[in-house]
Amino acid sequence: MRQPTLAVIGSAVTDIVVETPRLPGSGENIHVPRLAVMPGGKATNAAVTLVRLGAAVHLISNTGRDHWGEQLRQELAAAGIQTGLIGRHPSQPTGIVIMLAEASGQTAYIAHPAAGRSVSAADIRQRLTPLLPRLDGLLFNLEADEAALQTAADLAYAAGVPIFVDAGPVRPYAAGLWQHAAILSPNEPEAAALVGHNLADEAAVVAAAQALLAAGPPVVVLKLGARGAYWATPTAAGWAPAFPIQVIDPAGAGxxxxxxxxxxxLTGQPLPQAVRWANACGAIVAGRFGTMPAMPQAEEVRQFLASHPA
Incomplete structure (x- = not known):
């Protein structure tokens, strides 16, 4: 099987992950059992996972001209990501996200994306265009500027490169952004924001998927946490149940x-099997602490699926 080559667009930030028994109250000082500093951001997490599964990945993002940015580049390169398309913003600092992971499994975030959200349409044209002839796919989320993402989608579509859209975080972006996507995959609150109603029951989930299909993508996959995932095409649909795991830290699972x-x-798995594989990737991460170090290797996913037969 030939190694797929992808470009991933989104934020590259530094995650500061704090494991805490609970969130502190106003003015309260509590001691925590664990703290870790690691590369993060939705695009970074996805890029690392793709590399560990066997893809060649070019990450398109920006950092600042600071210690955090240089450390981030070094760690991403060590993880196997091609970092040549990560720019250095002249004035904005590297983005920082502080994640508070409670013992209950709940998480809270304090984010200063800074340079991580500064990629422009001009940056995309300069960095993505020469890469297009070598790409098997383009993945982006909604961390970046809408004009930059629309430019990326237009360039990839014109070049015949499949586009995959993770529709988060929630942004008031036009649906034309994923009109030509091969797959659109929001989580539950993102899907609810896109269609204007909650996904409280199965009928609402089905209706949401159909509404998103009407926007153009031939495949919609909804990430629904403990309910698993729901996939839909114009001619078929189905559920992939969640795996029974103990959730340690859900950050990065999506x-x-x-x-x-x-x-x-991209490696030819039929859609129901592809969604089950994706569920396994998310479950492995949710059962671990942290983001980048928690991302799974391909063999881990195979072993997980073998130990959880359908």
Whole structure:
């Protein structure tokens, strides 16, 4: 099997992950059992997962001209990501996200994306265009500027490169952004924001998927947490149940799911099997602490699926 080559567009930030028994109250000082500093951002998490599954990945993002940015580049390169298309913003610092992971499994975030959201349409034209003839796929989420993402989508579509869209975080972006996507994959709150109603029951999930299909993409996959995932095409649909795991830290699980879905799709897995593979990627991450170090290797996913037969 030939190694797929992808470009991933989104934020490259530094995650500061704090494991805490609970969130502190106003003015309260509590001691925590664990703290870790690691590369993060939705695009970074997905890129690392794709590399570990076996893809060649070029990450398109920006950092600042600071210590955090240089450390981030070094760690991403060490993880196997091609970092030549990560720019250095002249004035904005490298983005920082502080994640508070409670013992209950809930998480809270404090984010300063800064340079991580500064990629422009001009940056995309300069960095993505020479890469297009070598690409098997383009993955982006909604962390970047809408004009930059629309430019990327237009360039990839014109070049015949399959486009995969992770529709998060929630942004008021035009649906034309994923009109030509091969797969659109929002999570539950993102899908609810896109269609204007909650996904409280199965009928609402089905209606949401059909509404998103009407926007153009031939495949919609909804990430629904403990309910698993729901996939739909114009002619078929189905559920992929969640795996029974103990959730340690859900941060990054959705990004790993998306990367797993892209990988499985590009390597020829039928859609139901691809969604199950993606579910396994997300479950493995949710059962671990942290983001980048938690992303799975391909063999880990195979072993996980073998131990959880359908």
């Amino acid at each position: 990004d790993a799911f998306t990367a797993g879905l892209v990988w499985a799709s």
